[in-house]
Amino acid sequence: MSTMAIVGAGPGLGAAVARRFGREGYDIALVARDRHRLDTLVEELAADGVGAHGFPADVRRPEELVAALRAAGETLGPVEVLQYSPVPHRDFMRPVLETGHRDLLGPIEFSVYGPVAAVQQVLPGMRRLGRGTILLVNGGTAAVPHPERTGTSIAFAAESAYGRLLHDRLAREGIHVAQLVIPGAITPGHARKDPAVLAETLWRMHRDRRGFRHYADDLDA
Template identity: 85%
Template sequence: MSTVAIVGAGPGLGAAVARRFGREGFRVALVARDRERLDDLVAELAGEGVEARGFAADVRRPEELAAALKAAAGALGPVEVLQYSPVPHRDFMRPVLETRHRDLLGPIEFSVYGPVAAVQQVLPGMRELGRGTVLLVNGGTAAVPHPDRAGTSIAFAAESAYGHLLHERLAPEGIHVAQLIIPGSITPGHARKDPAVLAEVLWGMHRDRRGFRHYADDLDG
């Protein structure tokens, strides 16, 4: 049985992805800061027949995140699929002319240090399996920078570059790296941005293994 690790797991997209991969027989490692919310989500998924466990970690603390993923692999087996999809803090989204160099520390920790730490932790296990998938989930500023959201625009661009480099480098090893850009907000009931719809897209990206960048909706949608 394979394991999917969802970094930034919550009751919306994270839960939907857990259900979708769980239907395919995956064990699920849920990683987020709030232990109580993790426990609630694990119990909810168990009631639906999905084997899941929660691992508390702050993505802005790379060693803590790596330790959580190490514990997840120890408890559930090597991580075959890593999804990195925490929701950015609102204070990352300052206008560019009001953004000082110190204001970029949080976004860079969140969108660069976090993914790098996560990938480095799970990569040896993927190599042992001979397969793997890394799914990076970002907002629209990853593709089109916004002058009022400088932090995410800059940090998502760096995360995108890292992911693209991994995509090129790891493909010969059977490890697929892809990015899903979700313009605007994840919206229950939306034809293309409902959590369950997005989870299906992410499952397809893992299954089909085609290309690096994918869009959930039009950039102005």
């Protein structure tokens, strides 16, 4: 049985991805801050025949995230697929001229320290398996910076650079690193941004292992 860890798991995209990979036989480790919501999501997934376990952690506290992923590996086996997709806080999105240096701490903790800590924790297990996939999910400011969303524009750019470096370095080891950029909001019923559609896109990215950056929809003009 293979294990997938979803960091930032929630009732939208996280749940849809858990169901999609669960259909392929993956055990799912759900990582998020709220234990109660995790327990509810585990129950809902169990009703759909998906084996999932919750591991509480705040992505802005690297030691918690590392401990959660360590526990996931000990409980379910080495993480073969890691998805890092927490939703940024609204206060990360300040206009550029109103953004001071301290305002960037949260976004950097969220989108740089978090994924680096997560990758460093699961990478040894992937290397032992001889395979793995790391999926980074970001908003449109990862590709086109926005003057009203300074924190995510800067932090997503850094996360993108980290992901690209991993992609280039780890491909030779059978570990695929890819990024999905989702412009705008995840929207139920949308032809390309419905959670189930995005989950299918992420499954194909894992399965097909082609290239680093993928787009869920056209970027805003």
